[in-house]
Structures are given as C-alpha cells and as structure tokens.
Amino acid sequence: xxxxxxxxxxxxxxxxxxxxxxxxxxxxxxxxxxxxxxxxxxxxxxxxxxxxxxxxxxxxxxxxxxxxxxxxxxxxxxxxxxxxxxxxxxxxxxxxxxxxxxxxxxxxxxxxxxxxxxxxxxxxxxxxxxxxxxxxxxxxxxxxxxxxxxxxxxxxxxxxxxxxxxxxxxxxxxxxxxxxxxxxxxxxxxxxxxxxxxx
Amino acid sequence: xxxxxxxxxxxxxxxxxxxxxxxxxxxxxxxxxxxxxxxxxxxxxxxxxxxxxxxxxxxxxxxxxxxxxxxxxxxxxxxxxxxxxxxxxxxxxxxxxxxxxxxxxxxxxxxxxxxxxxxxxxxxxxxxxxxxxxxxxxxxxxxxxxxxxxxxxxxxxxxxxxxxxxxxxxxxxxxxxxxxxxxxxxxxxxxxxxxxxxxxxxxxxxxxxxxxxxxxxxxxxxxxxxxxxxxxxxxxxxxxxxxxxxxxxxxxxxxxxxxxxxxxxxxxxxxxxxxxxxxxxxxxxxx
Numbered sequence: 001x002x003x004x005x006x007x008x009x010x011x012x013x014x015x016x017x018x019x020x021x022x023x024x025x026x027x028x029x030x031x032x033x034x035x036x037x038x039x040x041x042x043x044x045x046x047x048x049x050x051x052x053x054x055x056x057x058x059x060x061x062x063x064x065x066x067x068x069x070x071x072x073x074x075x076x077x078x079x080x081x082x083x084x085x086x087x088x089x090x091x092x093x094x095x096x097x098x099x100x101x102x103x104x105x106x107x108x109x110x111x112x113x114x115x116x117x118x119x120x121x122x123x124x125x126x127x128x129x130x131x132x133x134x135x136x137x138x139x140x141x142x143x144x145x146x147x148x149x150x151x152x153x154x155x156x157x158x159x160x161x162x163x164x165x166x167x168x169x170x171x172x173x174x175x176x177x178x179x180x181x182x183x184x185x186x187x188x189x190x191x192x193x194x195x196x197x198x199x
Numbered sequence: 200x201x202x203x204x205x206x207x208x209x210x211x212x213x214x215x216x217x218x219x220x221x222x223x224x225x226x227x228x229x230x231x232x233x234x235x236x237x238x239x240x241x242x243x244x245x246x247x248x249x250x251x252x253x254x255x256x257x258x259x260x261x262x263x264x265x266x267x268x269x270x271x272x273x274x275x276x277x278x279x280x281x282x283x284x285x286x287x288x289x290x291x292x293x294x295x296x297x298x299x300x301x302x303x304x305x306x307x308x309x310x311x312x313x314x315x316x317x318x319x320x321x322x323x324x325x326x327x328x329x330x331x332x333x334x335x336x337x338x339x340x341x342x343x344x345x346x347x348x349x350x351x352x353x354x355x356x357x358x359x360x361x362x363x364x365x366x367x368x369x370x371x372x373x374x375x376x377x378x379x380x381x382x383x384x385x386x387x388x389x390x391x392x393x394x395x396x397x398x399x400x401x402x403x404x405x406x407x408x409x410x411x412x413x414x415x416x417x418x419x420x421x422x423x424x425x426x427x428x429x430x431x432x433x434x435x436x437x438x439x440x441x442x443x444x445x446x447x448x449x450x451x452x453x454x455x456x457x458x459x460x461x462x463x464x465x466x467x468x469x470x471x472x473x474x475x476x477x478x479x480x481x482x483x484x485x486x
Contacts, residue, residue, distance in 0.1 A: 020272035026264055037255035047253075054255050058263040062270050133251035140250060155247055180210050183243040190246055 010074035018065050028074070029058065035156040036082060042152050043086040045141050053089060057082045072166070079153060079167045090145075139189040147182035150175050200226050205233045209240055419449035440469035444476050451483055459483055 008016070008024075010031065016024035036057065041050040060081045068077055143151060146168075153164045161179075165172040200219065205226040212223045227234050426446060438446065447462030460483060466476035 017267070018272060022264075022268040022270075025267040029260060029263060029267075033255055033260060034252060038250075038252050041253060042250075051256060051259055055259050055263060059266060062263075062267050130251075133249055136246060136249050137251050140247075151247070155250060156252075176211065180207075183210065183240060183247065186247060187239060187243045190243075 011070055014065055014068060014074055015070075025062075032075070032078060032157075036078065038156050039079070039152045040082060040086060042137070042140055043083075043149065044089055049089060053082070053085050056085050060085070073163060075157060075159060076163050076166045079157065079159070083149065083167060135190065136186075139186050142189060143182050143185055147178045147185065150178040151182040151186075154179055202226065202230055202233055205230070206236055209233070209237050213237075213241055213244060416452060419452045422446065422449050423453060423455075438465075440466055440472040443469070444472040444479070447476065448479055451479060451486075456483060456486070 008027075010028060013024040013028045017028070037050065037054050040053045040057070041047060044050045044053060057078070061078065064081075068074070140148060140151065149168060150164055153159045153167060154161075159167070161172045161175045164175045168175065200222040205223055208219065208223045209227075211218075212220055227237055422445065443462045444466035447459050447464075447466055450456075450459035450462060460480065463476045463480045463483065466472040467480060469476075
C-alpha cells in the first residue's frame with residue numbers, strides 16, 4: 001500500500017493500517033472525525049455521550065479492522081458501527097427516562113448545572129447566525145429517529161442513498177422517502193425563519 | 200410523467216440522483232405547483248446545510264491514535280512482505296509443490312473422505328485463491344457490521360459478537376489468512392489458481408472421486424494402520440483437525456464406532472471441521 005499516493009482510498013488506508021502503518025489510521029481518523037462526531041452528537045443529543053460513543057466507535061474500528069472485507073466501503077462499515085452503538089445507547093437511555101443532569105448539551109458543551117451558573121449567553125452566541133444555526137440544530141434533533149439518521153448521513157457525510165441503505169438496512173427508496181419527509185418536516189419546523197426572511 | 204411522479208423525483212433531481220432528470224425538468228417548466236415544491240425543497244436543503252458542526256475534543260483523538268498505534272498488526276511482518284515482492288517466484292514454488300504433490304501423495308489418502316470432506320491439500324490454498332478471484336460461489340452478505348444491532352447486555356459488547364450466519368468459505372478463508380499471518384497477495388493467488396488449472400493437479404478431484412469409489416475402504420485401512428502403527432501419544436498430539444476428521448471417518452467406514460466417535464468429536468471441536476464432523480457424528484448415531 002503506497003501512502004505516498006496523493007489520495008489513497010479509505011479501504012487502502014485501512015489495509016495499510018492492518019499491516020502495521022499507524023499513519024494510515026491517522027489519515028482515516030482525520031477524514032471522518034468531524035462528520036462522525038456530529039452524527040453521534042445529533043443522534044445522542046448529548047455531547048458527553050457523543051464523545052464516549054465517538055471513542056467507542058474508533059476503538060471498535062481498531063479492534064475489528066481485521067473483520068473488514070474489501071467488498072464494502074469503509075464509510076458504510078464505520079457508520080454501521082456508529083449507528084449500532086448509538087442504538088444501544090438509546091436503549092439504555094429509555095430505561096433512565098431522561099438525560100442525566102451531568103449530561104452536556106450539544107450546542108453549548110455545558111451541563112445543565114454549569115449553565116445555571118452562567119449569567120447568560122455570550123455575545124458570540126447571540127449573533128444571529130449562531131441563533132439560526134442553533135435553531136436548525138434543534139429542529140434536526142426533533143426529527144423522528146429514522147428520518148434524522150438518514151438526514152445526518154446524507155448531510156454530514158454525503159453518503160449516497162444506496163450507501164445509507166446499507167448502513168440502516170432498508171431499501172434505497174425508503175431512504176429517499178425518509179430524506180424527503182425529513183426535509184418537509186424541517187421546512188415546517190423552520191418556516192418562521194424563512195417567513196421572517198432571516199435566511 | 201405526472202405531477203405525483205415529478206414530486207417524488209424533485210428531491211432526487213436536486214441531489215443529482217434522479218433517474219429521469221429531463222422528464223422532471225420538463226414538468227417543472229409547465230407545472231407551477233411542482234415548481235413551487237422544487238423551490239421549497241431547495242430552500243430546505245440550503246437551510247439544512249447550515250446545520251452547526253462541532254469538533255470532537257483533540258484529547259480524545261490523541262487517545263484514539265495512541266490506541267491505534269499500540270495495536271499489534273496481525274499480518275505478516277515486514278520481512279515476509281519482502282518475500283512477497285516476487286510473486287512469480289512464489290507461484291513457481293507453489294507449482295513445484297503441487298506437481299510434486301501429485302506424484303508423491305498416496306492415492307486416496309489425503310483426498311479420501313466422505314460427503315463434504317475437503318482434502319487437506321485443498322483446504323486453505325484453494326479457498327483463498329477462489330476468494331481472491333471473486334468466485335461466484337463465495338457470494339455473501341457484505342459486512343458483519345451491517346448486521347442489525349443485536350440485543351446485548353449493557354456494557355457494549357454487540358460489536359464483539361461473532362458474525363454468525365455470515366460464516367462462508369470466504370469469511371472462513373479470511374480468518375484463516377489472519378491466523379496464518381497475512382493475506383495471499385491477489386496476484387499470487389491468481390497465478391497459483393491459473394497454474395492449477397493448467398497443471399495435472401486440476402485432475403486431482405476427479406481422480407480422488409474415482410478412487411473414493413474404488414478404494415475407499417482400502418485407503419482407510421492404510422490410514423488407520425499408519426496411525427495405529429505410530430507412537431500413539433506422539434501421533435495423536437500432532438494430528439490436526441482435518442486429519443482427525445479423516446481418521447474419524449475412516450474408523451466409521453471400518454465400523455469402529457468408538458474410535459470413530461473419539462476422532463470425530465475431536466474434529467467437531469475445531470472450527471474448521473466442526474460442521475463436517477458434526478454431520479459425520481450424526482451419521483454415526485444413525486447407524
């Protein structure tokens with residue numbers, strides 16, 4: 001495997017890592033760290049938990065990289081692991097019934113307790129762009145789970161519909177439908193932004 | 200195309216994945232409703248693109264990179280990779296070995312067996328070669344991680360669960376390769392496979408089948424005699440799974456059920472021969 005290639009594929013990088021080139025793993029991590037973390041963040045709706053999941057996903061990749069077969073894309077394999085771990089997390093949270101008080105919030109990175117001691121949002125947070133983005137983030141989190149995961153995989157990672165179908169285990173047409181419903185719902189949730197011409 | 204079909208494809212048109220872009224565009228040009236939906240969908244996608252993104256903590260990335268660096272590669276060390284740099288030489292060696300094998304292996308010995316028995320010579324190399332060549336018979340589900348998330352105990356062990364149901368020749372050979380230390384280079388596998396087709400070895404399965412019919416009992420008698428003539432403890436300790444299975448099946452053919460059961464049970468304890476040994480044990484029970 002030539003890491004000297006200008007743009008080695010993910011699969012080639014994983015193969016190189018498996019044969020002992022840890023630099024290849026770093027490149028893979030660099031490619032996916034942002035989208036994967038945001039996928040987990042919006043899936044778990046809890047920054048602290050997202051960080052745990054993020055670490056868990058990569059640990060699974062390290063542990064199980066020998067199981068990866070070259071007839072699939074690395075991205076679909078990675079997100080399938082991430083999705084499974086996120087689903088497990090949600091199952092556990094159902095028993096709790098609510099987020100723990102020490103859980104941090106996706107938008108602020110602060111726990112509820114920390115925010116109680118905070119006199120108010122910073123100037124930066126008050127910026128209109130920031131508020132709009134926060135509204136969008138909230139709206140995405142309000143999407144039904146099935147729609148949200150499809151939306152995030154498409155929006156954050158740019159996976160093709162058939163790749164998303166592999167990750168979530170449904171036909172590609174179902175994925176497209178879910179994406180359409182997600183967009184319709186977002187339109188509804190954010191219609192006031194459009195009406196007030198803030199966008 | 201009607202409006203309903205058009206509306207279904209508007210999103211795909213924007214995402215450049217529609218199957219009939221011209222049809223959608225034509226209808227958009229003449230239908231105000233459809234065009235309105237098109238504009239709304241585009242606006243929604245623009246809005247969605249503003250989803251705020253956050254960064255994972257660098258400290259976690261650093262910990263992950265450390266963990267990744269500490270993993271011991273299961274593939275062959277670099278010294279072996281240097282050997283792999285001459286695939287033609289490996290293919291030549293493989294050819295030579297196969298050629299010698301044809302003339303030196305006892306007929307009906309290693310290739311001997313009952314239904315489903317894979318001769319020892321065939322077991323790994325052939326499967327690997329077939330796997331690397333994308334043999335149609337090794338079609339299988341894509342990846343273990345795509346299995347639906349199974350229910351599991353809290354503690355997060357789901358991804359460690361064995362990919363049951365995906366156990367195929369290909370996956371088994373992949374694991375065999377891992378155990379051996381490294382995958383066979385595809386080029387080498389192709390050369391070996393190609394060479395096998397052209398060599399007398401290609402006729403080996405046919406010969407073995409014929410010999411099975413003609414001389415199965417005699418071959419088993421030879422095998423058993425060889426085994427029983429050897430120092431038992433030493434011989435028993437060195438017998439691998441395939442040999443144990445073959446021995447068990449021979450004892451079964453010769454009507455020595457106790458010994459057959461002993462060796463088949465041993466073979467059933469090894470993943471590589473488990474299914475075949477269990478099948479043989481069922482046959483033994485039925486006798």
